[in-house]
């Protein structure tokens with residue numbers, strides 16, 4: 485039995501909105517034409533854009549204090565894939581899912597069959613050496629890839645290789661490695677020796693990568709270690725990618741920086757030196773809050789996309805970043821949050837496509853700061869919703885995905901067939 489939303493529900497909701505959308509789209513098209521922009525060209529790019537959904541995002545997240553699970557939570561990876569299928573069905577913006585091992589471990593043939601039936605592919609594989617699994621020989625309490633004990637490091641390397649093997653069988657092309665390694669006290673760890681151990685272990689994983697795979701390392705300033713982390717900042721991350729080789733790239737998680745850090749500039753630097761692997765999109769107010777993408781600072785998201793579109797426009801060598809959401813949904817229905825977030829990412833992309841790059845170049849070269857920033861603002865201020873909605877409608881999705889989702893009663897039906905379980909692996913990474 486499938487929970488997927490029926491085409492009757494989708495068509496009914498779309499029918500009620502179609503005429504208004506057509507008018508809004510034409511009106512926006514007319515205004516963009518005055519700026520020399522072809523709305524259909526922008527729409528085509530938006531329609532071709534996809535952001536991956538993290539399997540762990542469809543379960544309710546939690547904080548250090550509590551987790552408040554919602555009804556009909558996915559019990560295992562196959563339920564998670566169904567939820568991801570609904571997100572893709574309605575938004576047409578999330579064609580792939582990123583798995584987390586061991587939370588999502590299953591027979592590769594079954595995973596592939598389920599994903600195929602839902603029209604989904606698999607994005608980067610995520611390993612987990614930041615918590616201990618049942619029956620594990622060595623603990624990660626004091627680190628994994630950088631642990632002082634060689635057997636613990638070997639176990640962590642082995643786990644990453646296992647993730648590659650599984651990924652290979654289901655058509656993934658990348659491995660994302662994020663570690664919780666670090667220290668909680670000054671003096672606890674020798675910075676240099678710890679990083680040497682990390683690099684040596686990471687090299688072993690790198691060596692096991694198939695030819696057409698990429699390795700993403702993800703930096704994070706703090707948490708779970710609170711004094712230092714081994715992969716602390718983008719500089720350290722860049723060193724890792726340089727040390728490992730051409731298949732190693734840096735992943736930028738928007739929440740993993742110090743407050744007020746200029747993330748868009750980090751993105752530009754990584755693009756310039758051919759090491760931008762991709763993104764974990766989310767938003768934050770204070771730290772690694774894992775809030776919904778674009779919910780706090782949509783302008784920053786736009787500025788990141790401004791760099792991406794700039795690189796795309798001038799065909800920066802080796803530029804092919806992978807895009808993924810990485811959020812924790814504590815008070816919303818995760819499906820609704822992920823749909824809204826996928827659309828926010830698309831919105832930032834569409835807005836960045838509207839930037840008059842020729843004019844911007846001119847203002848930059850003539851040091852006209854006010855007109856340069858006004859050029860960016862003109863794109864950011866444009867309401868591109870009709871472009872996103874039309875792209876969705878034309879590819880079989882919903883004009884208003886959250887509305888269609890609510891009308892479908894999907895969550896209530898899920899609650900009937902999915903009894904509540906605890907520890908389903910809704911997590912924060």
Ligand SMILES: [Mn+2]
Pocket residue numbers: 702737764810913
């Ligand atoms: Mn992340």
